[in-house]
Amino acid sequence: MTAEPSAVDDSAADASAGGPSADNAGTVSRLIRAWFVEHGRDLPWRRDGFGAWGILVSEIMLQQTPVARVIPRLEQWLERWPTPEALAAAAPGDAVRAWERLGYPRRALNLHAAATAITHNHGGMVPEDVPSLLALPGIGEYTARAVAAFAYGHRHPVVDTNVRRVIARVVLGQGEAGPPSTRRDLAAMEELLPADPTDAQSTNAATMELGAIVCTARKPLCQECPVRDLCQWRADGYPVYEGKRPAPQKRFEGSDRQVRGLILAELRASDVPVTPEEIVQVWPDSAQRERALDGLLRDGLVVLSGADYELP
Structure with a gap:
């Protein structure tokens, strides 16, 4: 349960390798669920009655x-x-x-x-x-x-970045998942889901967990993986990913994101509207500061109160 994946043009992404056989998919699902029972983290949203x-x-x-x-x-x-x-x-x-x-x-x-x-x-x-x-x-x-x-136990494939990585390695033999595609990714996870809704829900959660703590992006713990003997990436000798890599995340220090955060922190700390003179003290680069402030105003995260600024 992590970042909301973004979609790409599905027409260019459907030329992926075929999925696992029904028997193999069932075995992968059972092994991951069994591992999850023993090793899944106790997180608040996984507890009964969380709502x-x-x-x-x-x-x-x-x-x-x-x-x-x-x-x-x-x-x-x-x-x-x-x-x-x-x-x-x-x-x-x-x-x-x-x-x-x-x-x-x-x-x-x-x-x-x-x-x-x-x-x-x-x-x-x-x-x-x-x-x-x-x-x-x-x-x-x-x-x-x-x-x-x-929350409701319905049978749906649920795909985040961790799930995509597990499928890429175990099923497709790729070290990285490459750019996301909603249609392709949901279809790939659908093939791993059991028919039973409860088992399908557990398979979704277990696959996410496996990608989060074992089949990680860096330094995967392959010897601890419950499906290592079925992993196509391992069988192929851990080939290096040769497709188009997702764009790396931009650095935070000195970015507009940091300036936006500093402006919001100033507004959060004040019980009264913040003056333009106080905003000036937040960041020395006037062009970047104004750009960040304009973006916050457009997003509705900051509103004008006369000539001053406050949270909505």
Whole structure:
């Protein structure tokens, strides 16, 4: 349960290798599920009774943010806003302020907007079907399917970057998954899912976990992998990935993202609107500072209060 994957042109991505045989796919699924029972981490959103709202919040927080940083913020968030109605009743700026340093604070506004839509359109209950979830603000394919599968037990393939890496290695014999494709990736995971919804839900979670802690991007722990004897990448001698690599993540230090974060931190720390003179003190490069501030205004993360600035 990690970053929301982005899609690429599926027409160029469907020329991938075929999937595993039915028998082999069933064996891979069973072995990964058995491993997960013994080695899966005890995470809040995996516990019985956690609830659809908590799972939705956790999935949005986990996008591009490590688990260790999410857990304490998630607990605080759900204690303050235990239901969608509670969050919808708060100001959007309260959500941004409570987001603090989780990164990508636009997610806080999206979550507030989703809570408002759930309250007004669904009687305060998180919807359970994928089309209704996709209609919520800020909810993409991954999050919609994750909520439907993990909160409600529906049989859907759920694909994040960890799942894509496991499939690339075990099934396709590739060291890296390459650029994502929603249609191709969902079809590949579909082939590993058992017919039983409970087993399918467990297979989704187990494959994510395997990619997160064993079949990692760097230094995979192949000797600890439950499907090492079925892994095509291992059988082929761990060939180097030769396809188009995903673009590397841009550095944070000195980036517009850092400047945006500093401006938001200044606004979070103040109970009154922040003056332009105070904003100037946040970052010395005026062009970059203004660019970051303009972006925050466009995204609705900052609003004008006269000539000053504040959270929405």
